[in-house]
Amino acid sequence: MSIYFNNAATTWPKPDCVARAMSDFLGSGGANLGRGTASARDLGTMDLVLECRERVARLLGGYENASPVYVTFTANVTESLNIVLKGFLKPGMRAVTTSMEHNAVTRPLRHLEKNGVELKILPCDRQGYLDPEKLAAALDAKKADLVVLSHCSNVCGSVQDLEAFAAVCRERSVRLVVDTAQTAGLIPLNAAALGLAALCFTGHKGLMGPQGMGGIVWQPEFARLCEPLVEGGTGSFSHVETQPEAMPDRFESGTGNLPGIAGLNAALKWIEERGVDAIRAHENELGSRFLAGLKKLDGLILYGLPEMVDKKRLSVFAVNFEGVDNGILAAELSSRGLETRPGLQCSPWGIGRWAVFHRGRCASVWAVSTPPLRSTKRCRSWPIHWRPYAPQSCRRNERAGKLIVPIPADTVCRDFFVRNVPRGTSATNVFRRRSGFGQVFCRNFCAVYTPFLLYSPHPCAIIRLRIK
Amino acid sequence: MSIYFNNAATTWPKPDCVARAMSDFLGSGGANLGRGTASARDLGTMDLVLECRERVARLLGGYENASPVYVTFTANVTESLNIVLKGFLKPGMRAVTTSMEHNAVTRPLRHLEKNGVELKILPCDRQGYLDPEKLAAALDAKKADLVVLSHCSNVCGSVQDLEAFAAVCRERSVRLVVDTAQTAGLIPLNAAALGLAALCFTGHKGLMGPQGMGGIVWQPEFARLCEPLVEGGTGSFSHVETQPEAMPDRFESGTGNLPGIAGLNAALKWIEERGVDAIRAHENELGSRFLAGLKKLDGLILYGLPEMVDKKRLSVFAVNFEGVDNGILAAELSSRGLETRPGLQCSPWGIGRWAVFHRGRCASVWAVSTPPLRSTKRCRSWPIHWRPYAPQSCRRNERAGKLIVPIPADTVCRDFFVRNVPRGTSATNVFRRRSGFGQVFCRNFCAVYTPFLLYSPHPCAIIRLRIK
Numbered sequence: 001m002s003i004y005f006n007n008a009a010t011t012w013p014k015p016d017c018v019a020r021a022m023s024d025f026l027g028s029g030g031a032n033l034g035r036g037t038a039s040a041r042d043l044g045t046m047d048l049v050l051e052c053r054e055r056v057a058r059l060l061g062g063y064e065n066a067s068p069v070y071v072t073f074t075a076n077v078t079e080s081l082n083i084v085l086k087g088f089l090k091p092g093m094r095a096v097t098t099s100m101e102h103n104a105v106t107r108p109l110r111h112l113e114k115n116g117v118e119l120k121i122l123p124c125d126r127q128g129y130l131d132p133e134k135l136a137a138a139l140d141a142k143k144a145d146l147v148v149l150s151h152c153s154n155v156c157g158s159v160q161d162l163e164a165f166a167a168v169c170r171e172r173s174v175r176l177v178v179d180t181a182q183t184a185g186l187i188p189l190n191a192a193a194l195g196l197a198a199l200c201f202t203g204h205k206g207l208m209g210p211q212g213m214g215g216i217v218w219q220p221e222f223a224r225l226c227e228p229l230v231e232g233g234t235g236s237f238s239h240v241e242t243q244p245e246a247m248p249d250r251f252e253s254g255t256g257n258l259p260g261i262a263g264l265n266a267a268l269k270w271i272e273e274r275g276v277d278a279i280r281a282h283e284n285e286l287g288s289r290f291l292a293g294l295k296k297l298d299g300l301i302l303y304g305l306p307e308m309v310d311k312k313r314l315s316v317f318a319v320n321f322e323g324v325d326n327g328i329l330a331a332e333l334s335s336r337g338l339e340t341r342p343g344l345q346c347s348p349w350g351i352g353r354w355a356v357f358h359r360g361r362c363a364s365v366w367a368v369s370t371p372p373l374r375s376t377k378r379c380r381s382w383p384i385h386w387r388p389y390a391p392q393s394c395r396r397n398e399r400a401g402k403l404i405v406p407i408p409a410d411t412v413c414r415d416f417f418v419r420n421v422p423r424g425t426s427a428t429n430v431f432r433r434r435s436g437f438g439q440v441f442c443r444n445f446c447a448v449y450t451p452f453l454l455y456s457p458h459p460c461a462i463i464r465l466r467i468k
Numbered sequence: 469m470s471i472y473f474n475n476a477a478t479t480w481p482k483p484d485c486v487a488r489a490m491s492d493f494l495g496s497g498g499a500n501l502g503r504g505t506a507s508a509r510d511l512g513t514m515d516l517v518l519e520c521r522e523r524v525a526r527l528l529g530g531y532e533n534a535s536p537v538y539v540t541f542t543a544n545v546t547e548s549l550n551i552v553l554k555g556f557l558k559p560g561m562r563a564v565t566t567s568m569e570h571n572a573v574t575r576p577l578r579h580l581e582k583n584g585v586e587l588k589i590l591p592c593d594r595q596g597y598l599d600p601e602k603l604a605a606a607l608d609a610k611k612a613d614l615v616v617l618s619h620c621s622n623v624c625g626s627v628q629d630l631e632a633f634a635a636v637c638r639e640r641s642v643r644l645v646v647d648t649a650q651t652a653g654l655i656p657l658n659a660a661a662l663g664l665a666a667l668c669f670t671g672h673k674g675l676m677g678p679q680g681m682g683g684i685v686w687q688p689e690f691a692r693l694c695e696p697l698v699e700g701g702t703g704s705f706s707h708v709e710t711q712p713e714a715m716p717d718r719f720e721s722g723t724g725n726l727p728g729i730a731g732l733n734a735a736l737k738w739i740e741e742r743g744v745d746a747i748r749a750h751e752n753e754l755g756s757r758f759l760a761g762l763k764k765l766d767g768l769i770l771y772g773l774p775e776m777v778d779k780k781r782l783s784v785f786a787v788n789f790e791g792v793d794n795g796i797l798a799a800e801l802s803s804r805g806l807e808t809r810p811g812l813q814c815s816p817w818g819i820g821r822w823a824v825f826h827r828g829r830c831a832s833v834w835a836v837s838t839p840p841l842r843s844t845k846r847c848r849s850w851p852i853h854w855r856p857y858a859p860q861s862c863r864r865n866e867r868a869g870k871l872i873v874p875i876p877a878d879t880v881c882r883d884f885f886v887r888n889v890p891r892g893t894s895a896t897n898v899f900r901r902r903s904g905f906g907q908v909f910c911r912n913f914c915a916v917y918t919p920f921l922l923y924s925p926h927p928c929a930i931i932r933l934r935i936k
Contacts (some may be wrong), residue, residue: 002507009503010723019494022727023487026678035477036809037802039470075543076720078700082620100747103709104722105698110709204723210494212543212680212725229697231579232546232572233814241578252574254546255478255672257680257725259490331559334505341504346701 002337008154008182008316009341010204010211014267018210021266022259029262032255034235046256052265053248058181059268059276060199060217061190070223071250073261076214077106077181079229080200083251084177084216085109085148087226088197091116093145096138096174098130098160099123100153103346107177109148109372119146128158136168144199146175151189152182156304156347157316159183166194173223181205182314185271186280198223206279208271209264212257223247230254284308287315294319318345469806476622476650476784477809477819478672478679482735486678489734490727497730500723502703513726520733521716527736527744528648528667528685529658538691540719545649546572547697548668551719552684553577553616555694556665559584561613564642566598566605566628567591568621573647577616588612591698595773596626604636614643614665619657620650623813624772625784627651629899634662635796643690649673650782653739654748665690674747676739680725692716694810698722752776755783762787786813 004012025048031041033049053068063070074080077371085108089095095112097105099121113119122138126128135147147169152159162178169176175197180189185206190198196219203213228243232253236246244250271279288308294300305313321329330342472480493516499509501517521536531538542548553576563580565573567589581587590606592598603615615637619629630646637644643665647664648657652894653674659667667773671681697713700721705712712718739747756776762768767790773781798810 002509006500006504010500012498014494014498019491022494023491026482026487026490026731030480030482031807032474032477032478032679035814036474036807037798038801038806039807041470041807042802056809075725079698082698082700082721102701103706106709107699107711107721111711152632188873202723210490210725210727211500211723212728214722230550231575232550233570233575235814238571238812238814241574243575243579253550253575254544254682255670255679257543257678257728259678259731260680260725260728263494263727330505334507334510337507339499339504339507339509344706346703347502399738427738 002339005338005340010203011206011208014208014210015270017266017270018208022210022261025259025262033258036145046427048265049258049261052261052268055268055272056215056217059271060184061062061192062217063220069247070218070220072216072218072248073256074214074216075212075257077179077200077202080214080216081105081179082108083229084198084200084226085112086195086229088222089117094118094120095140096120096122096135096144096147098149100128100130100158101347102154102179102181105148123293128153128156129245130160132161132164132168135165139168139172139174144174146177148177150179151180151187151303152314153347154182154316155347156318157313158304159187159312159314162194166196170195182316185276186283186314187311188276191217203260203264203267207264209267210260213260213264216251218247220247223250228253272334280310283315284310290317291317318403417422473808476673479676481672482676482678483738485738486676486733490678493727493730501726501819516733517726517729520729520736523733523736523740524683524685527739528652528669529660530685531660531688534757537715538686538688539683540686540716541724542682543680543725545647545668545670546684548684549573549647550576551697552666552668552694552809552886553580554697556690557585557614562586562610562616564588564590564603564612566617567641568596568624568626569618569815570647570649573616581871590813596621597625600629600632600636603633607636607640614645614649615643618647618649619655620782620784621772621815622650622784623815625781626772627655627780627782630662634664638663652785653744654751654782655779656744659685671728671732671735675732675735677735678728681728681732684719686715688715691718695770696721709820722879751783752778758785760784821828
């Protein structure tokens with residue numbers, strides 16, 4: 001039995017209704033959207049997609065009385081943010097953001113900066129918060145066209161004061177775009193009431209839907225100003241050779257992820273039945289217990305707000321242990337059934353803020369996100385078993401020089417010693433650089449990490465390859 | 469019982485293994501890709517995604533001995549084409565395409581043309597084919613940077629001579645991008661052997677996977693030259709603020725459609741077991757019978773090659789009937805359980821070629837795609853019942869002035885008479901224009917069509933709204 005602590009990456013398990021709705025769609029529905037006539041199955045697909053848009057608009061506060069027309073679907077929140085940022089920001093414009101952003105915001109912004117968009121990054125404090133006064137001062141000092149920020153850090157769980165930020169932006173007529181990847185489904189949101197230009201969401205985290213679904217809740221005027229990133233067949237206005245202006249088609253070209261919409265729709269219904277506040281209350285309770293247990297550990301470094309304060313933090317925790325690399329720690333925990341996530345969490349700015357990155361002591365932070373909706377039975381088990389083996393056993397592995405994660409019995413393994421590795425590089429990235437490939441291809445590689453990398457005067461790593 | 473003839477829009481039903489694989493992934497797998505440690509579930513996701521890339525590379529002829537590294541996933545073939553066209557074509561470059569393209573090609577190209585890309589559209593013949601000699605002559609007359617074309621028309625099923633086009637482009641060192649939306653899974657393809665710069669595919673048609681999945685098979689060098697459309701977290705190289713160069717991460721930001729990958733992987737396995745040639749032989753047989761039946765009908769206008777010739781056409785048929793609007797015909801057939809697709813098929817260029825669009829006789833053609841893998845029992849039923857009711861009953865409706873599709877019993881309907889409708893506009897588009905919205909929201913609208921639109925001296929339409 002494993003305990004899943006990686007809900008900030010994707011929630012698991014999903015409610016049973018999600019997979020069932022997807023199967024039902026493929027089996028008895030299955031028609032494409034707006035590419036047929038008006039058969040029962042065609043109408044079924046139209047109804048399904050409309051229903052899902054309506055649920056999103058109700059939950060996240062869609063414009064024009066929660067109209068489904070201004071909800072568009074994407075593959076994930078990263079695509080949503082790219083559509084909004086690249087669709088709106090033109091050379092000469094100025095964007096303001098914070099130092100706690102995910103690469104979903106930072107990478108498009110750095111790209112736009114290279115093409116002539118001015119970028120201002122406001123530093124958050126050591127707990128991951130930005131003071132709304134600082135945003136106001138920055139906007140008063142120099143006019144900006146757009147502010148984009150993450151509602152909650154995916155690293156340390158700090159929830160920004162969105163109401164205050166929205167007021168600051170509204171008063172100055174600056175458009176505000178919010179990345180709700182961690183908060184949608186856990187904190188009540190109302191895009192229209194806040195006057196957001198766009199609320200970007202993902203379906204597979206707090207919204208409990210399948211991976212592959214995300215979207216945007218649009219301010220109608222802002223939607224008109226944004227140029228679509230992807231153009232093509234919309235099943236509408238087909239005689240026009242340019243992308244239609246009509247919503248939601250403008251931002252939805254090609255056949256959409258209809259099974260994904262079926263799954264997200266079922267997940268949203270499940271959330272409606274429980275209520276966002278009840279879900280968060282449960283998560284807060286688990287988070288408090290987790291935090292209390294964490295604090296009893298020797299050598300712990302906790303980043304972010306050290307207490308559970310409702311609506312100030314979610315149960316995403318970033319921790320390190322003095323002298324132990326978090327990659328080793330996480331792999332060791334994984335081999336004992338505790339699933340966490342080591343590494344930079346796709347958020348180098350936030351982690352850089354804590355000066356733990358490139359310091360040579362640990363390459364990154366270790367994020368643990370408590371399961372928002374798991375049975376308490378499973379969660380109860382962790383604090384008891386936590387302390388005895390976590391840092392200690394990792395120190396043993398550290399001495400041995402390498403750490404090996406469980407691999408199937410029929411696998412032949414071979415270790416490779418890699419020299420001249422830049423200090424602070426994770427073993428995964430060592431492998432990537434040497435092989436020239438990005439994603440780790442697990443059939444040839446298993447996540448082995450070596451502390452040589454961090455402590456040796458001549459940085460090096462051992463990579464264990466699996467040969468099947 | 470209905471008979472589904474809309475497989476060019478999306479195939480249905482999918483093999484049972486597709487929905488099962490998606491459910492299994494969500495239930496017992498469910499881990500994100502490259503965002504955890506190396507738990508059994510993390511490795512399971514890595515294995516799944518790798519396996520699916522390998523199957524795509526084997527089936528579609530991936531580069532470097534069918535390496536999975538150069539297969540990237542997208543939401544659909546439209547996104548694939550946008551990534552390739554917008555990633556590669558810069559102002560001052562020249563692109564060549566054909567007159568049979570889908571809006572997935574035409575809309576991005578028209579957008580790029582506005583931004584300084586030169587565009588040359590080569591006219592196909594009346595059956596939808598382009599002579600490779602004409603491409604050679606066009607490239608010899610003026611150098612081009614890229615040729616993009618659809619392997620098979622989604623309107624009339626004409627399959628281009630891809631080998632000849634690829635040879636023409638190779639000899640002139642011009643990059644060739646192919647849209648295989650209709651052919652992948654039905655015609656053997658080998659991107660590397662043909663030397664294609666990129667092979668764009670969709671997962672939910674001939675590949676029998678779920679909607680929401682598509683991808684690109686890349687020539688490695690071409691991938692390096694293309695700028696990614698979407699940037700963000702890749703779970704790799706997180707310390708770098710710009711998009712990684714490494715494949716496949718470069719073109720896959722944010723959490724991917726993992727249940728979709730599970731579904732596509734199962735579908736590809738299902739195709740491997742049957743073989744592409746056997747599937748096409750079955751489709752050819754059904755297509756021949758369909759065509760033989762079609763030709764017996766009075767007043768039929770058939771577009772495209774009038775015979776089934778293996779590898780020269782697929783079973784996608786475009787037809788009209790003299791004096792009957794195809795929207796009416798399709799809706800009438802739909803009410804009797806025959807599911808087809810009227811309209812412009814997202815391909816205005818191809819339909820414009822036949823001069824049937826804006827002629828005032830019919831607003832579009834009517835495409836029928838035989839089910840490639842349905843039980844023959846179901847398909848056998850159509851020719852018998854075809855003739856007695858199709859055009860005749862539609863003529864009755866035409867006289868009545870409107871056509872009403874079946875709507876649930878608890879629905880109140882109200883008809884609206886709409887004046888000053890431009891000739892040749894479908895009722896769906898009338899509704900869209902008047903409401904200002906794109907997609908038809910079926911809860912308020914049912915697909916009503918009126919021939920007033922086409923024959924009246926004062927163009928007008930009747931729209932039937934459903935009020936629940």
